[in-house]
């Protein structure tokens with residue numbers, strides 16, 4: 001094999017950064033098929049440092065929902081850049097975007113901004129503890145590294161801590177309790193044992209089995225109301241994707257607080273925490289504050305992104321293109337005898353291997369996809385820039401990948 005810029009970047013990255021990346025899940029695991037470095041994105045495609053092109057379903061791990069270099073958001077960023085990035089008093093954009101959030105998100109009577117999803121979840125947890133005067137927190141799913149505190153909880157979207165997570169004081173870990181998505185028995189047990197000490201229940205939906213929210217969210221709402229616990233939805237993946245206002249709109253069960261991040265600003269770093277006024281106003285005592293909360297380039301991007309969502313039927317497109325892509329893939333896997341299936345809701349399904357699948361099937365699948373110009377993650381996303389023709393082309397590439405994979409399995 002000749003010289004590879006991707007390989008060289010990956011080697012240089014690992015020499016100076018643990019994981020070779022600041023984001024653990026971005027660390028390339030399947031070199032040389034997986035790109036070691038991405039240099040450009042446009043629409044639904046990315047190019048690596050060796051000039052190879054991929055139809056991309058990773059989308060920065062979720063935040064790119066309209067597409068790379070989407071004209072309306074990029075133009076809004078460019079325009080705002082002429083006027084400055086961050087100021088010592090609030091810019092009108094901060095109010096405008098907070099107003100939009102309060103308009104479109106059912107639970108939002110007040111909204112504020114931070115930069116990452118994990119931070120925004122931490123803010124909600126602090127406000128819930130202040131509001132209730134209690135210390136314990138029950139968490140469902142991954143809520144960001146800052147909040148990976150419970151024994152048995154998620155330390156990364158695909159990684160669980162077996163005991164209290166390394167680096168977390170045991171006394172702090174003891175206040176956090178993990179519960180699996182849709183594990184009604186565990187949730188009821190936790191509330192039966194110590195419901196009067198639980199400040200917050202934070203829920204991030206399980207992707208392959210999201211439909212279970214139909215019964216799990218009402219159960220969570222009942223238990224939290226009964227015990228005076230603040231119900232927080234982590235809508236970082238589901239918001240601006242499953243529905244504009246995420247699962248609270250889709251299932252019609254309104255939480256007390258919610259967090260949005262990926263999807264709100266088409267890749268610009270912005271997170272939103274919002275909720276009932278009486279809880280959010282607690283921030284005057286239980287302080288949450290960051291210099292960059294009102295950074296205007298991200299807010300300009302968010303305003304343009306939300307306007308695009310509202311005016312151009314983005315959610316409907318994500319469902320339609322998602323169904324076209326993932327249902328055709330599932331039919332293809334059956335045809336080729338591959339024990340693989342995309343499960344969950346069409347805008348954000350997860351690939352699941354059958355119980356008798358070879359242990360390395362998932363890895364071989366991803367390698368074959370990369371080798372055929374398809375970029376996937378565990379949870380995958382179509383964007384507003386994946387048009388019919390792109391999906392048709394992606395399916396042709398998938399057919400080639402399946403043929404190669406089936407020949408080797």
Ligand SMILES: Cc1ncc(COP(=O)(O)O)c(C=O)c1O
Pocket residue numbers: 061115116117118119141142143144145157204234236237261
């Ligand atoms: C459901 C969920 N919650 C929280 C987070 C953390 O967000 P961030 O990485 O912006 O801190 C993520 C990130 O993958 C997520 O998927």
